[in-house]
Amino acid sequence: MRALFFIALNGFRESRRNRVTVVVGLFALLLVFFTTFSFELAVNTLDRAMTSVGIGFISLISEVLAIFLACGMLPREVERRTVFLVVSKPVSRTIFLVGRYLGNLATVLFVFSLMTGLFFLQFVVLRGTVTQAHLVALVGIVAEVVLLSAVGLLFSSFSSQFISVTTTVGLFFVGHMASDLYRLASASKAPAVKVVGLALYYLLPNLERLDFKLRATHSLPTPPGELGAALAYSGLYATLLVAVAAWIFERRDFR
Amino acid sequence: MTTDFAIETRGLSKHYRVGRRAIIALEGLTLSVARGEVFGLLGPNGAGKSTTIKLLLDLIKPTAGEALVFGRSPRDSEGRRTIGFLPENPAPYEYLTGEEFLSLAARLSGLSAAESKTRVGELLVRVGMAKASNIIIRRYSKGMVQRIALAWALVGKPSLLILDEPTSGLDVLGRQLVRELILEERQRGTTILFCSHIIPDVERLCDRVALLVGGKLIKQGQVSELLVSEGALMEATVESITLEALKALGLEARAAGSRVVVCFDPAKTQEVLTQMMGAGARVCELTPARYSLEQLFVDAVTHTGVEERP
Ligand SMILES: Nc1ncnc2c1ncn2[C@@H]1O[C@H](COP(=O)(O)OP(=O)(O)OP(=O)(O)O)[C@@H](O)[C@H]1O
Ligand SMILES: [Mg+2]
Numbered sequence: 001m002r003a004l005f006f007i008a009l010n011g012f013r014e015s016r017r018n019r020v021t022v023v024v025g026l027f028a029l030l031l032v033f034f035t036t037f038s039f040e041l042a043v044n045t046l047d048r049a050m051t052s053v054g055i056g057f058i059s060l061i062s063e064v065l066a067i068f069l070a071c072g073m074l075p076r077e078v079e080r081r082t083v084f085l086v087v088s089k090p091v092s093r094t095i096f097l098v099g100r101y102l103g104n105l106a107t108v109l110f111v112f113s114l115m116t117g118l119f120f121l122q123f124v125v126l127r128g129t130v131t132q133a134h135l136v137a138l139v140g141i142v143a144e145v146v147l148l149s150a151v152g153l154l155f156s157s158f159s160s161q162f163i164s165v166t167t168t169v170g171l172f173f174v175g176h177m178a179s180d181l182y183r184l185a186s187a188s189k190a191p192a193v194k195v196v197g198l199a200l201y202y203l204l205p206n207l208e209r210l211d212f213k214l215r216a217t218h219s220l221p222t223p224p225g226e227l228g229a230a231l232a233y234s235g236l237y238a239t240l241l242v243a244v245a246a247w248i249f250e251r252r253d254f255r
Numbered sequence: 256m257t258t259d260f261a262i263e264t265r266g267l268s269k270h271y272r273v274g275r276r277a278i279i280a281l282e283g284l285t286l287s288v289a290r291g292e293v294f295g296l297l298g299p300n301g302a303g304k305s306t307t308i309k310l311l312l313d314l315i316k317p318t319a320g321e322a323l324v325f326g327r328s329p330r331d332s333e334g335r336r337t338i339g340f341l342p343e344n345p346a347p348y349e350y351l352t353g354e355e356f357l358s359l360a361a362r363l364s365g366l367s368a369a370e371s372k373t374r375v376g377e378l379l380v381r382v383g384m385a386k387a388s389n390i391i392i393r394r395y396s397k398g399m400v401q402r403i404a405l406a407w408a409l410v411g412k413p414s415l416l417i418l419d420e421p422t423s424g425l426d427v428l429g430r431q432l433v434r435e436l437i438l439e440e441r442q443r444g445t446t447i448l449f450c451s452h453i454i455p456d457v458e459r460l461c462d463r464v465a466l467l468v469g470g471k472l473i474k475q476g477q478v479s480e481l482l483v484s485e486g487a488l489m490e491a492t493v494e495s496i497t498l499e500a501l502k503a504l505g506l507e508a509r510a511a512g513s514r515v516v517v518c519f520d521p522a523k524t525q526e527v528l529t530q531m532m533g534a535g536a537r538v539c540e541l542t543p544a545r546y547s548l549e550q551l552f553v554d555a556v557t558h559t560g561v562e563e564r565p
Contacts, residue, residue: 006362010348017350017391080346085407088312088340089363092332253315255271 003091004099011103012110015069024068025111028061032115033122047128052217054119055134059141059213062112063172066145069104070152071164079160083254094246101153101242108145136227137216143234144210148172150238150245151205157245158252174200175207210234258326261415261446262288262311266320269306280306282470283320288448288463290414293441295457295478296450298467299556304450305343307467308419311448312340324415336364339413343420345404349393353384353403356392357410364411378406383432397424405433409440416440418449422456434460454549466555473555481551489521489543491528496536504530514539 015021035054074097077083086096116138120130151171155164174181178201185197209230212222267284270277281303288294296304309315311322313329327334347356354375361371379385382402392400401424408416421437422430430453437447437460451457457464458478465475474481493501494514501508501515506527508517519527521543528538 002365003363006359010351010359013355014348014350081342081344082346082348084312084314084340084342085345085347085360085404086363087314087332088335088338088342088408089360089411090332090334090336090365091363095332251316254309255315 003089004095004102007086007091007096007099008102008106011073011100012106015073015103015107016110020068021065021107021111024061024065025114028057028065028111028115029118031057031061032118035119035122047219048217050123050126050128051134052213054123055137055141055213055216058112058115058119058138059144061115062108062141062145063148065111066104066108066149067152067165067168067172069107070101070149071156071168072161073104074100074153074156075159075161075164078254081254087254093250097153097157097246097249098242101149104149104153105146108149109142112142112145131216131219132221133212133216133219136222137212139227140210140212140230143231144207146238147205147207147210147234147241150241154241154245154248157249171205172207175205176211178204178206178208205237206233258323259289260287260323260326261290261292262286262294262322262324262448263326264307264310264320264322267307267310267317267322268319269303269310269315270318279470281310281467284467284472285320286465286472286475288446290446291441291444292462293437293447293460294449295461295464296448296467297454297457297464297552298450301469302467303470304467305419306470308340308342308417308448308450311417312338336411337414339408339411339416341404341408341416341418341421343423345400345407347392347400347404347407350391352389352391353395353399354379354388356403357406360407360410366411374410378409381409381436382406383428398426398429401425402429402432405436409436414445416445416447416449418447420451421449422451422453430456454552466552468556474551488518489524489541491517491519491531491538491542492540493517493531493536493538496531496534500534501531501536504534506531 032054035050035057077100083096087093123130148168152164152168155167159167181197182201185194185201188194188197210233212227215222264284264286267281267286268279269281270279272278284303284307296307298304306315310317311324311329312335322329324334325337348359351359357375357378358371361374362368366374376385379388382405384399384402384406387395387399392403395403401421405418405421408418416437418433418437421433425433434456437449440447441460449460461478463475463477464481466473492511492514493516496515498508498510498515501517506517506519508515510516517527517531524541528541532538
């Protein structure tokens, strides 16, 4: 278990020194910072506009970073054969993989916290009111990051950077159109389309369940039960994906 | 803990599938390395040396056969606590400094923070990297990377060291360092398996060697045995006599500059020398021409006819 911690810590440290992550982080902070200025004039709708854009950016940046890290780090490490060094120590591949996953999450959560802190700071300074809906939306973003990172990890446990990124980005979009998929599938006359569509709807990660951004914009509260269900969904789904990734990773060749 | 062997393999094979073609990287390797032995793996490029090593570390899975390291399966990650591994062309984490990188190794090997600090300091000096310890590895030269990776292998005071071309990319001093380290570790009773293309190193350091060609084990044995058993000869360098005159005496001779070199069976030394001196030759030098490992290598490779692999 100590090994897990050191691998996670190392991943976090590595991405902190990676120029790409640093640039994404700075860019994120700039974006969030400037959301305020775009809405200075429209005082009566300030809360709503700022929430919508600010949380939108936080969500977008966190997810892009999550996908980038989940799909970028591991395949690169396997391709460069850095992995040889780590798994030649008394560290199982599963521990290595889970450590990598946690390291990625730590990095995303770090950037996420900076963005969130900056956002609330400005929000409060401009006399916006922080509601439960804001917090729920942010928790939802974390849940989505947890799930997306696991999706990325699964693909990078056996394929290249390119394939992992394309597949994960694809699933990201499909995941945000889950209800459209459901509607299309249910309305379809062809039974085959219906079955396949519904199967996909239930099997693929449903990211809409974790998306409370619109409610934040309109300050609509979310019942705790619904949030709890969403968190449980993301947690269980991610755990399952990480377990499958570990199962594959344990059996593959590093060549 | 009951086994006398550090490494045992039985019928170990690895086939790769590249497109439709199957590549036989290793075929039926049966081999054992005793505890405390320094064992050399020799063979031309693509012979299967690195493949063997990767199988021992569970980096790749065997197609057939099995391997045991100190009686344990390579799949058992706990078993790797006693192994130190230096891969060929090591690729450490680029964004860590040399010191951070070694600390990671120390912590992963189960050392405490304090132990790790002393051990890392010690090793940085040992591999001559103390000065560069605070520079990120991205800025290291090839030889520096090799040195830091060598330290990575040594961190946990392993009882088995597996080194894949340890001297590659090193300067003269670096090569000497590796030889010293190997001898030092051997003194401590560490078992060492290494492969190298530098035959004098292998000859000097190894107790036993195995020769792989095209994925198959061609020969194995004690270095001294392999060298002696394969036709030892005596060589005499002589002058003041012509090549023809020597050949007329029924001797096997070849010109070497202004002198002539004569080869003969050591058992006939007295007889041949008397004969040559009788014919007016002056003997300048007399040496037992050991059959070198290099010659053995070349012979084995050409005889098996599997040469010419990319
Ligand atoms: N990932 C791979 N995919 C397909 N074939 C491979 C792979 N790795 C190695 N091989 C093949 O396996 C054979 C043995 O390779 P190996 O790396 O063990 O050689 P080696 O003895 O270490 O050679 P060298 O002295 O060049 O390091 C080669 O023919 C090589 O083409
Ligand atoms: Mg090799």
